Amino acid sequence: MRSRTHSPAPRVTRALALALALVAAAAGAHPAAATAPVLAAAVAADSARGPLQFAPHPGEDDRDDPGAGSDFEGTGRDEWLRARFGDPLLTDPEEWRASAQGFGASSPRLDYNRVDRLRLGLGYQIQPAQPMVPRVGARLEFAFDRKRVLYGLQIEQPLARSGRLAVGASLVRGTDHSELQQVDDLESSIALLFGRQDYRDYFEREGMGAYVAWRVPDFSTVGLYLRRDTYRSLPLNSRTRSWFARDRALRDNPAIDEGEVHAAALRLERAAHRSDRTRAGVYHWIELERAGDRLGGDFTYARILADVRSVVRLSPATTLALRALGGHTFDGALPFQKQFVVGGVDGLRAHAFGEFRGDQVLLAQAEYQLDVWPLRGSAVHGGLCAIAFIDAGRAWFDRAGRYDLGRQRLAADGGVGIGLSDNRLRVYFARDLQESDAHFLVSVRLQRPF
Template sequence: MAAPVVAVVETLTFRPAWSDPDTARIEWRDTESVPIDEIEESLWPHTPFGDDLLMNADEWRLRGDPSWTTRTLHGDYNRVDRLQLSVGGELHPSDHALPRIGARFGYSFGRKRTLYGVRFEQPLLPNEWLAVGASMDRRTAHPDLQQIPDWENSLDLLFGRNDHRNYFERSGIGAYATTRLGDLTTASLHVRNDEYASLALEGGVTSILWRERELRANPEIDPGEVHTWALQLERLARRKVAPRAGIYHWLSLERAGHGLGGEFEYTRLLGDLRTVLRLSPATTLAVRLAAGHTLEGTLPAQRRFTLGGVDALRAHNAATFEGDRIALAQAEYTFGLWRFERLDGVNSDLSVIVFADAGSAWSGPGHDWNLGDQRVAIDGGFGIGTGDETLRVYFARDLREPAGPFNVTARLQRPF
């Protein structure tokens, strides 16, 4: 029998100083090996960008999944589709020279619309040093900086009557080449032809609580064809319960028109950097910096930058700020306060969180980066959460309006 696949996992136990002297201590085990199937999914490399059709090859191998896996039924409850259900699968042959394939097929019951996505990737060199691929999809899409996942947004709409994203339909085809540049980054070049369409707010969206609360309107976009090429640099970070220090980055330079055809012409730059600093066994500092700029042309509405809501500027409503330029800084300090045993018998920690968000999205004549001329929004507050990050409650206030009310939000994972 083959030996079980193992991985290195960090564990942390914190007990307060006022507890029994025999147990008042910090236990830190940095290299505990455990079977791979006992590690929570949140430990795996995660990217908030992309089409989610084909899992990262390293992640797939670490999981020890079989060559073919059919995903469980995926659901999305939102204010334009109402209920969207889909199912998909991935093929990762054990022979790494063979192509990898991912596919997903779904249906929007509110729009009575079939949705799909297929992605094919052929390795050209071992260990993902070079690969080429192609994709075809039709999906209910949203702006790339609105990063709350489907399942979490669906629960908030179902129970709290909040939908934190704006929606539009995107359908198109694309091709790409990707190469791994050591441990530094993965670089890829993408060419896409996409058709965009606005989506109307659907009636019949019900919620268990706050049923009379009016849903946000879904803004119209600029419909039409967009032909682009994009250069992307990405390094994955592990979203851990007890993450190590490290840097995740996403950099994208996207250019539309300029000989490619289509109805729009622009050059768009977006960067997103994130890191987690281990200050002590019981404390961490998570930092995120993001910036976007339109170097030339005019962005269609669906490619403009949005800011505000549960992802960033947590004292503001979703998409409060919008423009062709964006700047954002976030910091979140987490302190493990108390260890307890959950009803299911699993040990967890109670954490205190202090956070601050600062940023803005704006437009203006020309293409100058004039952040210094903007009134940057500054939000701050505190929160409490479980050490396994299955529940985090934030109390956020607009620090430019200190007499204003707190905006209370609940998250089921780290916001960044």
């Protein structure tokens, strides 16, 4: 079964609907008139963000990926496997071609958070069909409360007609957050707007970089990156408004270690989706990063972070999703913004947001899904599903640079949930499995947590 082609028009409509809600919140409007359309837009939104990667030109067959372009029946394209790492200025070419967007396309960008309040902008991509023509991705945003212009530009030049080898450069200034806080702009905005909760901590990153990347058949996209970035703290905006839970105190936005990071990184990334010939989809993202020493800058460290995910179709009605994440600091001290953080809706769902922080991290997650009630409609595909899950892990400090897992007491959470089979709305009931008197913590998600 071929993957469905999605028109960009519905995404634009949903984004505009959310923009109206955010403007109303910033102006202090009452929610009654706008709550229903905004929630409808949120449930229907496509919340996946594509990583920075490229693929062979469509003129070449895809022998290296035997399942490419052919999804396992009834599963869709495992959108969640495209983890939210990197700066999404360029969509993967295969995804671009599948969406039939042609030469270029624009997309609205908006976010409502507790430092910028309303941030509004526009993104644009140029992706020619010719194999040796550069690809360009750009965005321009304005953070209204900070009165700050934010921007991003990425240019990628193929070096071979197959598209397997490319070089690129980027220039960016934007509001950023930890790579382990993977709630996207849309979901984070709605959580703050309706629940007065922000699932990310923010800082400003401004800098430039260059890279060379090689897509190795049947293995990974291997990239070598050089970056020079300046990091700045962003204070909490106490005037941030929400429609509900107005008496709930906003979390402070912690200060970071300000300064310049000059880093080199080796990155491996690949997403192999399920097909009619393979029941499992696999995604891996591994990055080895070195900063300081001969590279200069204000910080010296070496760390590795690896995230491996898989979804397995056990039967036509059951799916098992798995994730293993690990991080280790070999040398030096990580600046605050580079430390590993777990806890909250992304992982350890019965624990507080960011409860565990350190220069070492381990996280394992498993989620079993059973389709229980088929639904048919223009907005819902697949129906309702029942979910059982478990999370285990923690982050910790070890200044000696040892991955001393044996001395750590891992946190363990488990629970159940219910959601839509297309992953666009999920309700989780999570409990700390190591506390006998622990209560269930309820969370609502518009995408899979991993």
